[in-house]
Amino acid sequence: MIDAHIHLDQYDAEEIKDRIKRWQENGIDGVVGVATNLRSSYDILKLKQDFPIFVRAAIGHHPEIPPPSKHDLYELTKLVKSERHNLSxxxxxxxxxxxxxxxxxxxxxEEFNAILETFLKLAKDENLPVALHAVHEESKKVLSFLKKHSIQKAHFHWLKAPDEVIHEIVSEGYYVSVTPEVCYRERDQRLVKKVPIDQLLIETDGPWQYGGPFARKETSPLLLKEISKSVSNITKIPLKNLNEKIFNNTNRLYPNFVTDKS
Ligand SMILES: [Zn+2]
Known part of the structure; x- marks a missing residue:
């Protein structure tokens, strides 16, 4: 099982080695570690260096914080190019x-739009998929930017969107992920039914804390098992079969150790 979206740099650095070991012992094959800004991008790359098989690295700048300075955006662009071989x-x-x-x-x-477009152009040039925060009324706007830049590989993480936008996202062949919320929230359960199984991923967005049965519990990739159990119930796809499919989806979108630009 692979966690398709986790803020791995936000876990205690001292304990991360033990945690990863425990996760691996409990059936977690890997994670896609996503960054929130330049500093966090360096941290994700360091984690990639320390755990090259377990960690797949994605770097960028989170849209729910002030936009990066010109300098930081320039450095991030440079970093994507120089670290391309380490990025998923x-x-x-x-x-x-x-x-x-x-x-x-x-x-x-316009500034937020321009930054998104800078990253989309970079993703296109470097042949990398994009991990997207594009929810509610912004999902349609992000979708239109993907089309404008002919982006083929995209992942709408923890998607919440109107039905017609969900429909458009999946008909473009983009990927969608669900979080532990799918275990207890109807909105997410309905989403699963709208996404073809070959385009579905699972994620925790850890260390984000969940409610329902996970209230006051630490969020870690170990929750993936609960997510896939729920998805299996919703889709009626046997668990083993489902896990295999989702694993393959994640590998297809976020391959580890990509070196060619084909
Ligand atoms: Zn996130």
Missing amino acids: GIGEIGLPTYRKEELLERNRE
């Missing part, structure tokens, strides 16, 4: 939703 994706990128109002007090909306 670009992310987490997208457009702000939850903190949009607050962010727009200091920054213009």
